Amino acid sequence: MTTFPLSPGSTIGILGGGQLGRMLAMAAARLGFDVAILSPEADGPAARVAAHSIVGDYQDPVALKALADISDVITFEFENVPAPALAELQRLGAEVAPPARALAVSQDRLVEKTFLNEAGIPTVTFARVDEAPDLRAAFQKLGAPLLLKTRQGGYDGKGQVWVDRAGGADIAMGALGDRPSIAESPADFRRELAIIAARGRDGEIALYPLTESHHEGGILRRTTAPAKASRRLLAEAERIAATLLGALDYVGVIGVELFERDDGRLLVNEFAPRVHNTGHWTLDGCEVDQFEQHIRAIAGWPLGPTAAIHHVEMTNLLGEDVNGWARLARETESRLWLYGKRDALAGRKMGHVNRLSRLDPQAT
Numbered sequence: 001m002t003t004f005p006l007s008p009g010s011t012i013g014i015l016g017g018g019q020l021g022r023m024l025a026m027a028a029a030r031l032g033f034d035v036a037i038l039s040p041e042a043d044g045p046a047a048r049v050a051a052h053s054i055v056g057d058y059q060d061p062v063a064l065k066a067l068a069d070i071s072d073v074i075t076f077e078f079e080n081v082p083a084p085a086l087a088e089l090q091r092l093g094a095e096v097a098p099p100a101r102a103l104a105v106s107q108d109r110l111v112e113k114t115f116l117n118e119a120g121i122p123t124v125t126f127a128r129v130d131e132a133p134d135l136r137a138a139f140q141k142l143g144a145p146l147l148l149k150t151r152q153g154g155y156d157g158k159g160q161v162w163v164d165r166a167g168g169a170d171i172a173m174g175a176l177g178d179r180p181s182i183a184e185s186p187a188d189f190r191r192e193l194a195i196i197a198a199r200g201r202d203g204e205i206a207l208y209p210l211t212e213s214h215h216e217g218g219i220l221r222r223t224t225a226p227a228k229a230s231r232r233l234l235a236e237a238e239r240i241a242a243t244l245l246g247a248l249d250y251v252g253v254i255g256v257e258l259f260e261r262d263d264g265r266l267l268v269n270e271f272a273p274r275v276h277n278t279g280h281w282t283l284d285g286c287e288v289d290q291f292e293q294h295i296r297a298i299a300g301w302p303l304g305p306t307a308a309i310h311h312v313e314m315t316n317l318l319g320e321d322v323n324g325w326a327r328l329a330r331e332t333e334s335r336l337w338l339y340g341k342r343d344a345l346a347g348r349k350m351g352h353v354n355r356l357s358r359l360d361p362q363a364t
């Protein structure tokens, strides 16, 4: 049995070895924890800054046992962790946070939107689509156009296609590989926003300032924070985040992606049960960043303060953008975070830069 709060010197296990794991490991090290990474990749961004690296598949029972044996608490850094992996870790007696249920809900867009609505959190209207006739029926119910998304596995805008009319149902289903899907009404949004939030083991909640997201080609390009927002909008974003954390009986940091509609209403697009790209600005922009906050939460420590100390424009360095590191390093107002990935493949997240400016006292 693990007892909380975890003492410095304890070991935190992380499923996944990418940049989120790397920045979690760096934050954990600062608080005196060791980190063990389980990833199929021997030499990934996280393993290179962690005390222990276990190389294996996420479903490999030997690798999972090794992780459970060495770790006092286990977390994950991406949401496509196979559910059986968490079940196996729990069977081995490991303490897992965030809860497996949060992961399961986030892995299926239909389950996720149903869960959100049942918790009193608004989303676009949607319909379950198993086969082309379901999609044709969805046009009757929801109107046109519709955004068809696979229920599982889509990310960065992949696995989704706009459908203009019922007659296009077969082609659209085929384009997504005839997989179980969800049809969504257009969000008609004016801005895409996000809120990072955390919940501790004692139920304490900490909310970060609201941020504005700018996507290009389905990938997050820039975040500006704190976002300009009315008190009413901010209060609604905070209500949504706090309601979601409670409904999931959550422990850790969560990222909630929001649409601000033209009529001012806020809808949730989706949530990620982990630290999130829209929270990278907190590394230099907030009193305690999202990575340390996640470690604090899962270790049973008190949550840290989340107030903004700078206005930040966070830009992802995609692919060859990273080759501009020397120029970026000369910018005195910029803070550079590089993930140590070997190959700058097109569109790959290689790092990010946080450009700081004075906090506008009007912005919250």
Ligand code: AMP
Binding pocket: 124, 147, 154, 155, 156, 157, 158, 184, 185, 186, 187, 188, 192, 215, 218, 269, 270
């Ligand atoms: P997702 O994969 O669900 O995060 O969606 C990726 C992007 O597609 C979002 O960031 C939005 O820009 C856009 N998008 C997703 N759902 C909708 C929707 N129902 N209506 C309009 N745009 C959407």
